[in-house]
Amino acid sequence: MFENTDSSDDNDDSLSKQVLPTTDDNNDPIDMNKIPTTGEEYLRQVRKRKEQELEQKYRNRGRGLALGGGLELALACDIRIAAHTAKLGLTETKLGIIPGAGGTQRLPRIIGSSKAKELIYTGRILSGQQAYEIRLVNEVVKQNEQLNAAYQRSLEIAHEIVQQGPLAVRMAKQAINKGLEVDLQTGLDVEEGCYDTVLTSEDRIEGLKAFQEKRKPVYKGV
Known part of the structure; x- marks a missing residue:
């Protein structure tokens, strides 16, 4: 545990003395020359990596990995569902960098600053259940044989949402x-x-007319 981190000496490099790993969380070799040096470059790499994952038909879908930039993308979502087998974490400090795609800003707003600092400082990886317990995800579901339990639950929630007034949902989100x-x-x-x-x-x-006529409303979003 860090002591008095908010008033640490800027010249104290004790926190920066670490052994950088030679492999990433997927046990793949890390090319240290390809680590981004700017936030913009980092975002480009995140987007490129996600595109590659899509092209490979979600290579890690069954494993449920949301690490680093993957979790940062999830943090930008309104609702997050995780399988109990999922692995989530902002692991950038293991590479001597920090989350640069919104992680340092969105995570504290979701789970509180103290817990967010703990997870980012340590680069800790959480299970789906652990993520649920700190309210990082809305729900945790038991993984199924098709390895898409979280996706199926997300579709169920989406189906509930699309039945509501689209303008009302947009205004609620904005508010x-x-x-x-x-x-x-x-x-x-x-x-x-x-x-x-x-x-x-x-x-x-x-909406009022449909309620009076006891029928399903036909919303237009205007």
Whole structure:
């Protein structure tokens, strides 16, 4: 455990004295010359890596790996589901770098700054259950034989969402996201503005009409 990390001496390099691994979390060799030196370069490499994973039909899908940039992409999502066999972590400090695709900003907002610092400082890898216990993921599900339990559960949640008014969902997301960035009173003003948007929408009229007629609403998102 680190002591008094917020007031450490800038000239103290004790935390930087480490042995860098020669393989990554997949036990593949690491080319130290290819480690990005800027945030922009890091993002390019993350995107390229994710494209390669798609082309290879999700080589690690069954293993459920979300490490480094993979987890940073997940952190940008509204809802995260993990199989109990999943492995999640921001492991960049093992390579002498830091998360550079939003990890240092999104993780503290999701699980709190103290726990986020612990995970980033240590580069610790969590199981799906451990991730759920610290609210890093919304749900943890038991893996199935097809190795797609989390994906199937995600589809179920998505199916629930698409049945709601699309404009209402967008405005709810906007109110939550913007409200978290400001004080409570300003957040309430943001909510009021979003509410006014849906209050005068065609979807609101359709929703009330469908309720009265006891039928499924047909929303248009306007």
